[in-house]
Amino acid sequence: MNPIILNKKGKHMNARVSFLYGVAVYGACLLTLLYLIGFTGNLWVPASVDHGHAAPWPEAVCVDLFLLVLFGVQHSVMARGSFKRWWTRIVPPAVERSTFVLATCLVLALLFWQWRTLPEPVVWRVDHPRAAEVLVGLYWFGWALVLLSTFLINHFELFGLQQVFADLTGRDMPAARFRTPSLYRYVRHPLYLGLLIAFWSVPVMTAGHVLFSAGASAYIFVGIWFEERDLVALFGGRYRRYRQEVGMLLPVRGRMRIKGIKGDVAN
Numbered sequence: 529m530n531p532i533i534l535n536k537k538g539k540h541m542n543a544r545v546s547f548l549y550g551v552a553v554y555g556a557c558l559l560t561l562l563y564l565i566g567f568t569g570n571l572w573v574p575a576s577v578d579h580g581h582a583a584p585w586p587e588a589v590c591v592d593l594f595l596l597v598l599f600g601v602q603h604s605v606m607a608r609g610s611f612k613r614w615w616t617r618i619v620p621p622a623v624e625r626s627t628f629v630l631a632t633c634l635v636l637a638l639l640f641w642q643w644r645t646l647p648e649p650v651v652w653r654v655d656h657p658r659a660a661e662v663l664v665g666l667y668w669f670g671w672a673l674v675l676l677s678t679f680l681i682n683h684f685e686l687f688g689l690q691q692v693f694a695d696l697t698g699r700d701m702p703a704a705r706f707r708t709p710s711l712y713r714y715v716r717h718p719l720y721l722g723l724l725i726a727f728w729s730v731p732v733m734t735a736g737h738v739l740f741s742a743g744a745s746a747y748i749f750v751g752i753w754f755e756e757r758d759l760v761a762l763f764g765g766r767y768r769r770y771r772q773e774v775g776m777l778l779p780v781r782g783r784m785r786i787k788g789i790k791g792d793v794a795n
């Protein structure tokens with residue numbers, strides 16, 4: 529057979545395999561996110577932040593800190609441009625994001641499996657039924673904010689599906705664009721704000737839960753620092769101006785002052 533046709537067939541085959549891989553990883557990611565909701569809310573799952581492996585406190589603190597740091601390192605290193613440039617010499621660029629998502633799921637699965645609970649001391653317990661309901665409501669509000677933000681920023685690109693679909697259909701991925709849709713006009717990081725709300729809005733806060741929430745929150749601030757450094761490198765003055773006009777996590781500076789920044793600005 530003509531080598532050009534063979535080459536074309538081989539490429540299409542690879543694109544199909546990449547697409548199936550991307551879809552499988554997306555499914556795994558949705559399951560992992562659901563497990564994370566159950567894990568932090570002590571709902572549905574066999575082992576959660578407060579129910580599962582109990583251990584003496586020195587062991588629990590060491591193991592849990594190791595798991596949190598492992599997540600932070602994996603997430604920070606694999607999201608950097610320099611790592612991606614090196615990594616895409618080994619994995620096809622179309623599956624780079626899916627592979628990042630898969631690695632995140634695996635590190636989270638390890639954390640769910642190996643997490644040591646620390647039920648004592650209880651740091652706070654809200655007994656008033658109305659106040660407890662408000663906290664549970666905030667917990668779900670936080671997760672809803674996370675989900676909504678993924679769609680505002682680009683849900684399918686974030687989880688790698690857009691990349692494998694573009695590869696399958698022979699299209700190029702569009703260049704990264706600076707975007708400030710709806711919530712992003714009030715805060716720069718609504719997704720991370722949602723996570724912070726969900727991690728801290730619990731009626732019963734144990735020492736183990738504090739360790740998880742404090743570790744995850746610390747990582748969110750480190751992640752914001754890295755992400756904004758990359759966004760400034762990518763979008764330059766427009767992102768710098770956005771940073772001056774819009775609050776990081778709180779809508780402390782109003783929407784009106786960023787009128788000049790269009791909701792969807794081409795790079």
Ligand SMILES: C[S@@+](CC[C@H](N)C(=O)[O-])C[C@H]1O[C@@H](n2cnc3c(N)ncnc32)[C@H](O)[C@@H]1O
Binds near residue numbers: 706
């Ligand atoms: C997990 S999302 C989190 C987005 C944001 N930090 C938040 O909390 O809502 C991270 C991706 O969003 C991208 N991103 C963040 N803000 C952006 C913006 N204003 N325009 C375009 N991309 C953005 C980053 O480059 C990164 O690839």
